[in-house]
Amino acid sequence: MAIVSNKRGLADNVYEQLKEWMFESRFSPGDRLPVDDIATEMSVSRQPVMDAMKRLELEGFVSIVPQVGCKVREYSRESLHDFYLLLAYAEGLTAELAVEKATEEDLINLRVISEQIGRISGQKLATPDMARLYRTLNRKFHKEIRRIARSPSMTELVESMGDRSDFFIATSGRSIFAEKQRLKDAHVEHEGVLKAFFARDAKQAGKAMKAHILETDVAMQEHLRGREEAAIASTKSNADAQQAPAAKKRRALAT
Numbered sequence: 056m057a058i059v060s061n062k063r064g065l066a067d068n069v070y071e072q073l074k075e076w077m078f079e080s081r082f083s084p085g086d087r088l089p090v091d092d093i094a095t096e097m098s099v100s101r102q103p104v105m106d107a108m109k110r111l112e113l114e115g116f117v118s119i120v121p122q123v124g125c126k127v128r129e130y131s132r133e134s135l136h137d138f139y140l141l142l143a144y145a146e147g148l149t150a151e152l153a154v155e156k157a158t159e160e161d162l163i164n165l166r167v168i169s170e171q172i173g174r175i176s177g178q179k180l181a182t183p184d185m186a187r188l189y190r191t192l193n194r195k196f197h198k199e200i201r202r203i204a205r206s207p208s209m210t211e212l213v214e215s216m217g218d219r220s221d222f223f224i225a226t227s228g229r230s231i232f233a234e235k236q237r238l239k240d241a242h243v244e245h246e247g248v249l250k251a252f253f254a255r256d257a258k259q260a261g262k263a264m265k266a267h268i269l270e271t272d273v274a275m276q277e278h279l280r281g282r283e284e285a286a287i288a289s290t291k292s293n294a295d296a297q298q299a300p301a302a303k304k305r306r307a308l309a310t
Contacts, residue, residue, distance in 0.1 A: 069097060070107035074218070077116060077127070078190065080183075080225045084129040088117065114215065116222055127226060132279050135223055139272035142220060145213045146197070147265035150248060153203040154257040161203045162252055168196045169245045176238045186233040189241070190221060193232075196245060200264075223275065228282055231274040244270060 073093070076082065094104045108125045111117040118128045130138075153161075172192045175185060197217055201210040224231060231237050244267035251260035 065099060066103040066106035066110075069099060069103045070110050072097065073104075073107055073111060074116065074222075078221050078225045079187070082127045082226060083228065084127050084226050086127045088125040088127065090125060115219055130223070132276060132283075135275060135279070136272060138216075138219065138223070139268060139275070142213075142216050143265040143268035143272070145209075145216060146268050147261035149201055149204050149206075149209060149213050150251075150264035151257040151261035152206055152209070153200045154252055154255060154260045156205050157203050157252060161199075162249075164199055165196065165203075165249055165252060168192060168199060169242070169249050172196065172238075172245060173242045176235045176242070182233045185235075185238070189232045189238055190224075193241070194221070200248075220271070224271075227275065227278060231271070231278055237274055240270065241267070 073088075082088070088108065090101055090104045090108065094101045097104070108117050108119060112119050112125075112128075116128060117125055119125050172189065175189055175192070178185070178188075180188065194217065198214070201213055204210065232241065244263070247263040248260055248267060251257075251263050
């Protein structure tokens, strides 16, 4: 695919494309990101790809090791848990500010987005498409709340954290929002936030938003713990399979 340059600059376009690939689960934590191959695929030179990688490193998506190369950054489950605690408080505070500044038109916009999210689980979509649609509408819902808060400095900070959350979910191996029950639960949580908005209850909106983010953390922890346990079981099974011939031979010699 060719990247078309525009006024944002070539490196910006490469950056946006790389980040979108990450959000689409094209990469897993620890995967190498071969700069030359990416440059060829995007039909650009090496420099804009490296510029984009450096930007992604600053945002926590990529690790650059001198003389080795670039790879998708890896995080422990504990680090992710700490991150979601911080995001929960940040998103909760943003919601509180937004309630105090929301107009009737703002509330209607949030209602429309929430209803769109609520219809996803009833649609006949392939799992990746369902997860992608939820991500798009969920980002829209949260972005609208940040806009309503009308606090540019906070919006910029929380927006970057929202991107990090999408990155964690997308690179976890399977989107937790590919499961219809989690989609339904997330919609109920959004509706709880929205109910507080319509009631003009800032504290309750913050509380509901915080609970929504923490539920995402719970789902992520359960998913990642399951992956770790499956990996351990697979390693043990492979080790047992490798040892079986030797054990059989020892028994035969013993007899």
